[in-house]
Amino acid sequence: MPLKILVTDYNWPSLEIEREVLRRAGAELVVAETGTEAEFIRLAGDVAGILTCWKHVTPAVLDAAPRCRTVARYGVGLDNIAVGHATELGMVVTNVPDYCYEEVSDHAMALLLACARKVASFAAATNAGRWDLKAGWPLPRLRGQTLGIIGFGRIGRALAPKAAGFGLQVVVYSPREPRDRPSFVRWTNDLDEVLAQSDYVSLHVPLTEATRGLMNAGALAKMKPSAYLINTARGAVIDEAALLAAVQRKVIAGAALDVLTTEPPPAGHPLLGQPGIILTPHAAFYSEAAIEELQQKAAEHVAQALRGEWPENVVNPQVREQANYRAVGQAA
Numbered sequence: 001m002p003l004k005i006l007v008t009d010y011n012w013p014s015l016e017i018e019r020e021v022l023r024r025a026g027a028e029l030v031v032a033e034t035g036t037e038a039e040f041i042r043l044a045g046d047v048a049g050i051l052t053c054w055k056h057v058t059p060a061v062l063d064a065a066p067r068c069r070t071v072a073r074y075g076v077g078l079d080n081i082a083v084g085h086a087t088e089l090g091m092v093v094t095n096v097p098d099y100c101y102e103e104v105s106d107h108a109m110a111l112l113l114a115c116a117r118k119v120a121s122f123a124a125a126t127n128a129g130r131w132d133l134k135a136g137w138p139l140p141r142l143r144g145q146t147l148g149i150i151g152f153g154r155i156g157r158a159l160a161p162k163a164a165g166f167g168l169q170v171v172v173y174s175p176r177e178p179r180d181r182p183s184f185v186r187w188t189n190d191l192d193e194v195l196a197q198s199d200y201v202s203l204h205v206p207l208t209e210a211t212r213g214l215m216n217a218g219a220l221a222k223m224k225p226s227a228y229l230i231n232t233a234r235g236a237v238i239d240e241a242a243l244l245a246a247v248q249r250k251v252i253a254g255a256a257l258d259v260l261t262t263e264p265p266p267a268g269h270p271l272l273g274q275p276g277i278i279l280t281p282h283a284a285f286y287s288e289a290a291i292e293e294l295q296q297k298a299a300e301h302v303a304q305a306l307r308g309e310w311p312e313n314v315v316n317p318q319v320r321e322q323a324n325y326r327a328v329g330q331a332a
Helices: 016-023 037-046 059-063 083-088 101-116 119-127 154-165 191-197 217-221 240-248 288-306 317-321
Strands: 003-007 027-031 047-052 070-073 092-094 146-150 169-173 185-188 200-203 228-231 254-257 277-279
Touching: 003 016, 003 037, 016 027, 016 288, 027 047, 027 288, 037 047, 037 059, 047 288, 059 083, 070 288, 083 092, 083 317, 092 288, 092 317, 101 119, 101 154, 101 200, 101 228, 101 254, 101 277, 146 154, 146 191, 154 169, 169 191, 217 240, 240 254, 240 277
Parallel strands: 003 027, 003 047, 047 070, 070 092, 146 169, 146 200, 169 185, 200 228, 228 254, 254 277
Antiparallel strands: none
16 A cells, blocks of 8 residues: 655645655655644544645644654745654654745845835836826935845845845844855844844844744834835744834834735735835745745655655754654664
């Protein structure tokens, strides 16, 4: 009998790439329909692996999967997977950190340019029948302004040269100086310094307890009144109530967000339709090439675990040394 792999959710037209990769590993897909925790618990009893995109793989789901060897994330962030609990149970957890950094950095740059050139204001006025240059005033020159990048992983590193190509000065905040930092990038471990100096602040940090609410009222107050906040990371990195107040009170000029704390936002969400705030629907990661790469890599990680191999991009490597490691007795 083929092994079973639970797919909790996905957001692309077909699972044919995954089906083919896992067919070669002797497995077939079981695709959830409702996406609820109760459904996952019901389906998890005999699965050998879990593929998940945005749905939460909770401790209860993992407890219901005694044969599961691996949980593979379709994506980079891991805040929707109970990684610690999976480790305790002997499951190996993987992600795909290297599939969309060009797309996300492109999107961050696009949002920056939309803020810098007042694209949303001009478009709204023009669509409303006002052919009005003043709809976007004032409009400073982009070249010579400063971009502050918070977090300097793959996406931040990809964004820096794109911004420099437009003539922006680039300063990076990270706790430790990045290795192989480009000469045109200035580094500091003082977040307040970056916030105070930057005309645009772009967030590129994972969502952790340390970064949750990183951009709160205090942090926003340290930014220039003319500055814009850009977020293509995770919504909860920003205190959304504080951001709304900061924009309404002109503490900062505005924001451009591809992510929100709750996605999709409920009707009446206070950031929807708010002047000075540009929203896109968690689209930064998307291109057809990126999605195909994501499907292939995530499925290959599961297939590697099923074959008893050590998968690529393991996020809990300590599991390999545990007595309850679920691939024990297989090649690793």
